[in-house]
Amino acid sequence: MxxxxxxxxxxxxxxxxxxxxxxxxxxxxxxxxxxxxxxxxxxxxxxxxxxxxxxxxxxxxxxxxxxxxxxxxxxxxxxxxxxxxxxxxxxxxxxxxxxxxxxxxxxxxxxxxxxxxxxxxxxxxxxxxxxxxxxxxxxxxxxxxxxxxxxxxxxxxxxxxxxxxxxxxxxxxxxxxxxxxxxGFKIAEHSFRIVGVMESALAPIISKVKEQYPEVYVKSHPKGTEEKPIIHVYLNAFHRDGNIAKRIVLEAAEKLISLIEDSYGKVVYPLENSNA
Amino acid sequence: MxxxxxxxxxxxxxxxxxxxxxxxxxxxxxxxxxxxxxxxxxxxxxxxxxxxxxxxxxxxxxxxxxxxxxxxxxxxxxxxxxxxxxxxxxxxxxxxxxxxxxxxxxxxxxxxxxxxxxxxxxxxxxxxxxxxxxxxxxxxxxxxxxxxxxxxxxxxxxxxxxxxxxxxxxxxxxxxxxxxxxxGFKIAEHSFRIVGVMESALAPIISKVKEQYPEVYVKSHPKGTEEKPIIHVYLNAFHRDGNIAKRIVLEAAEKLISLIEDSYGKVVYPLENSNA
Missing domain, CATH: 3.40.980.10 (MoaB/Mog-like domain)
Known part of the structure; x- marks a missing residue:
C-alpha cells in the first residue's frame, strides 16, 4: 500500500x-x-x-x-x-x-x-x-x-x-x-463495542484485518468475561495527511465490523464510554 | 545503628x-x-x-x-x-x-x-x-x-x-x-500533614533526620503551592521484626515533627487522606 x-x-x-x-x-x-x-x-x-x-x-x-x-x-x-x-x-x-x-x-x-x-x-x-x-x-x-x-x-x-x-x-x-x-504526523482513531463474541473467537478475525491493514493498530480490550463477553475495540493510524489517516482507520474498522457481523449478526455498537 | x-x-x-x-x-x-x-x-x-x-x-x-x-x-x-x-x-x-x-x-x-x-x-x-x-x-x-x-x-x-x-x-x-x-521483611509506615511550611524550608530539616535515620525512607509530597503550602510526609522502614520497624519509623517521625515544630510552632496534623 x-x-x-x-x-x-x-x-x-x-x-x-x-x-x-x-x-x-x-x-x-x-x-x-x-x-x-x-x-x-x-x-x-x-x-x-x-x-x-x-x-x-x-x-x-x-x-x-x-x-x-x-x-x-x-x-x-x-x-x-x-x-x-x-x-x-x-x-x-x-x-x-x-x-x-x-x-x-x-x-x-x-x-x-x-x-x-x-x-x-x-x-x-x-x-x-x-x-x-x-x-x-x-x-x-x-x-x-x-x-x-x-x-x-x-x-x-x-x-x-x-x-x-x-x-x-x-x-x-x-x-x-x-x-x-x-x-508532522496526525493520528486518526476509531472505537466500538462488541457484545456476545468471545475474544478468542474474535482473534482470527482481527488477525485477518491486521494482515490487510498492517499500518493500523487494532487493540481488543475484554471488559466482560469469556462467558459474557463485552469487548472494546480501538483502532488508530498515523499519517502526515490527517484525512488519509482517517480514511485508512475507517476502512479497517468497517472491514473488521463487516467480518464480525457476517459471522455473528448485529453485535457491534458504538462505544458510549470513550476509555476504550 | x-x-x-x-x-x-x-x-x-x-x-x-x-x-x-x-x-x-x-x-x-x-x-x-x-x-x-x-x-x-x-x-x-x-x-x-x-x-x-x-x-x-x-x-x-x-x-x-x-x-x-x-x-x-x-x-x-x-x-x-x-x-x-x-x-x-x-x-x-x-x-x-x-x-x-x-x-x-x-x-x-x-x-x-x-x-x-x-x-x-x-x-x-x-x-x-x-x-x-x-x-x-x-x-x-x-x-x-x-x-x-x-x-x-x-x-x-x-x-x-x-x-x-x-x-x-x-x-x-x-x-x-x-x-x-x-x-521475611515487615514494613512500618507513618504519615502526617504539614500546613504553612514551604517544601524548600522543610528540605534541610528532612535531610537532618535522614542523616540520623538513613534506613528510614522519608518522602514529602507538596499538595498545595510554595505560597500556600500543604505537604504530606510519608515515612517507612523495613525490618525482619515488625516491632523494630515500627519503633524506628516512629522515632524518625517524632524527631522530624519536633524539629519542624521547634522552628514553626504547631504546623503538623494527622493525615485524613491516607493517600500520602
Missing amino acids: EEAIKLDTRLNCELISIGNELLIGKVVNTNASWLADKLTKLGVAVKRITVIGDDLDEISSCIREALSRKPSLIIMTGGLGPTYDDKTLEGLAIALGLKLTVHPEALEMVKRKYETMGESLTDARIKMAKMPEGAIPLHNPLGTAPAAKISCESTIIYALPGVPREMEAIFNEAISKEISLYS | EEAIKLDTRLNCELISIGNELLIGKVVNTNASWLADKLTKLGVAVKRITVIGDDLDEISSCIREALSRKPSLIIMTGGLGPTYDDKTLEGLAIALGLKLTVHPEALEMVKRKYETMGESLTDARIKMAKMPEGAIPLHNPLGTAPAAKISCESTIIYALPGVPREMEAIFNEAISKEISLYS
Whole structure:
C-alpha cells in the first residue's frame, strides 16, 4: 500500500518517571499516561516508559540505556524539587558526563519566585537552579523548580517536575508546540463495542484485518468475561495527511465490523464510554 | 545503628508491563501500582517498572535487561490473551533461549474452561497454552489464559494476565503466599500533614533526620503551592521484626515533627487522606 505509514519515520520517545513513591505503589503513574496520550495525539510514538527510584546510579544508568536506543525524545518527570531525594538533574549530568552548575537564568527564575513571597535564597532553593552545563531552563508557571531541556546527539531530553499540574503546564506551554513543529504526523482513531463474541473467537478475525491493514493498530480490550463477553475495540493510524489517516482507520474498522457481523449478526455498537 | 536495615538483603523485584494501550495513554498503569503496593507490604523492594509495547523484540530484550540486573523477582503483566498482539510468553521464550511449546497442563486448563462453555479448542485458544519449556502454568480463576512461572538462575519470573481482576486474583491466590514465605521483611509506615511550611524550608530539616535515620525512607509530597503550602510526609522502614520497624519509623517521625515544630510552632496534623 503506497500510503502505508512507515512507523519508523515518526518521532519516537521514551518516558522516564522518577520517584520512590511510584515504586512503593503510593502514587499511580498518571504523569506517564497523560504524556503518552498527548504525545500520541501529536503523532509521536512512545516506545518505553521506565519508572525508577530517587537514586543517582539508577537515574544515570537509566538515561544512558535510553540514549543507547537513540529515541528522538526523552521526557523525564519528577525529582526537580528542593529535597534531598530530588536528584534528576544531578543524574542527568552524570549520564551526559557534564558538570552540574548553577544556571544563572534558572537561579533568576527561582530567586524571583521567592522574592515575591518575601523569602530569600537558601541552599535548598539554589539547588533547584543547578543544571547540567548546556541545559536550557524552562519557566515553571505554577511552581518553583524550573524544568530543563538539553540535547545529546540526536536526542532531545526534557526534565519536568513531578507535580502533575506543573508538569502539564510546562508541557502545554513550551514543549507541545516544539514537538508538533517537528512531528508532522496526525493520528486518526476509531472505537466500538462488541457484545456476545468471545475474544478468542474474535482473534482470527482481527488477525485477518491486521494482515490487510498492517499500518493500523487494532487493540481488543475484554471488559466482560469469556462467558459474557463485552469487548472494546480501538483502532488508530498515523499519517502526515490527517484525512488519509482517517480514511485508512475507517476502512479497517468497517472491514473488521463487516467480518464480525457476517459471522455473528448485529453485535457491534458504538462505544458510549470513550476509555476504550 | 545495629538494627539498621540492609536494604540489599530484602528481596527485590522488577515489574514489566506489556501493552501498546499503556504507551498510547489509553490505559493508566494501575496494575503496576497495585503490584508495587502489595509487594512493598510484603517487604519486597520494587526497583524498576518498565512499560513496553506488544513487540517481540522489545519484550525479549526488556526481559534480558532486567535479568542482567539480577532481581529476585520479575513480574510481568499483559499479553497472555488469544489475540495476535499477545506475545509475552513467546518473548519470554526468546529471552530465555527456550522453545515455546504447548504445555499439556495449561492446555487442559484452557480446554476445560471452553468445554464448560460448550466451545471447542481453536488455534487462538491453544495459543494461550503455549509456554516456554520448563514453565509452570498457574490457574487463572477468573479468566481463560493461564499465568506462568519460570526460573532463570536466581530470578523467579511470573507472567500474569493484563486484565486487572485476573492479575489480582492470581497474585493473591498463588504468588503472595510464596513471596511472603521468602521475604521475611515487615514494613512500618507513618504519615502526617504539614500546613504553612514551604517544601524548600522543610528540605534541610528532612535531610537532618535522614542523616540520623538513613534506613528510614522519608518522602514529602507538596499538595498545595510554595505560597500556600500543604505537604504530606510519608515515612517507612523495613525490618525482619515488625516491632523494630515500627519503633524506628516512629522515632524518625517524632524527631522530624519536633524539629519542624521547634522552628514553626504547631504546623503538623494527622493525615485524613491516607493517600500520602
